[in-house]
Amino acid sequence: MPAASPDPHRRSEQSRRAILAATVELVGDLGYEQVSIEAIARQAGVGKQTIYRWWPSKGAVTLDALDESLDAVVDFPDTGDIVADLRTQMLGVSRLLTTRVGRVYQGLVAAAQSDPRLSRAHLDRVIEPAVLACRRRLATGVERGELRADIDLQGLIDLLYGVIYYRLLLHTRPLDDDQIDAVLEIAFSGARPGRPR
């Protein structure tokens, strides 16, 4: 492979990937507040104007970097076992958020509290597609009789993912696998006694 491709599309794609990787690296190591577009450009080996050509702001490039990082873990398998499949996906998300990506996400949510456009873009790009995918997988579980037909799917989704964001954003304790097992156990079996096992 040549060191510099003569194909401008490929070169653009290389720059784009370098910028997103530099964003995860710098924001993940230093924190969102501490990182400038200039520093991202320097780390990525591109000019600042290259970043501004594609992204209007640090929030926008950070959102893209987060979105691409999450792409690897957001899909739901369908093995026919709804709890196992939710567990696979939720462990993937939770473990990813114990890496630099977690700090990137903390910075993005912090910035979104005072930036309604960034908040809206985060919902449109990250949350709503993930919620839709989860809702589809849960609906299949309802069809197969693995969940009761009257379950509030939106309520169940809020409950399952709420615990991940609770630890990520309030820093009560580190995200871990046990938390995912605990939420699935309670959400599926319920807290009342006398439940048939």
Added chain:
Amino acid sequence: MPAASPDPHRRSEQSRRAILAATVELVGDLGYEQVSIEAIARQAGVGKQTIYRWWPSKGAVTLDALDESLDAVVDFPDTGDIVADLRTQMLGVSRLLTTRVGRVYQGLVAAAQSDPRLSRAHLDRVIEPAVLACRRRLATGVERGELRADIDLQGLIDLLYGVIYYRLLLHTRPLDDDQIDAVLEIAFSGARPGRPR
């Protein structure tokens, strides 16, 4: 009552209350990023140095304002019905967060993402006492046989309150009473079919 009390303790307390009320009003209306200590002092009718005498930073005074606002709603009743009592407390918290206090809390959590001391103070002052109170009320429910004895209390607490922070901080949709009913229904009855009602 005299317009200005000659008692210095009472005057201090009046100033303290005015400062916390001004913080909720300004941060709740304008957002945390937009508000300065100077603006809070002006709104409260005190000198800037009065605020700095009691609080080291905007984050610290905002945390106190939040903590005092939450004081009115964090206690758990004990009527002997664990679901009803959780519902009372959670609705109180959720409804309070639909007022200016919600925006104050969003600002505080945003600031805490890049301020570990503020994050630690938030846990110490707000989250941990609330979690302890909830754990005690849940433990009473376990003793009385309203919850199964092997329930993961920490997991249940994460799950119940996670949904409130999920909507507050991700802005997926406004906090509402239905969400509290949905999480309690799922958490106690479980998502699996065939549960005896």
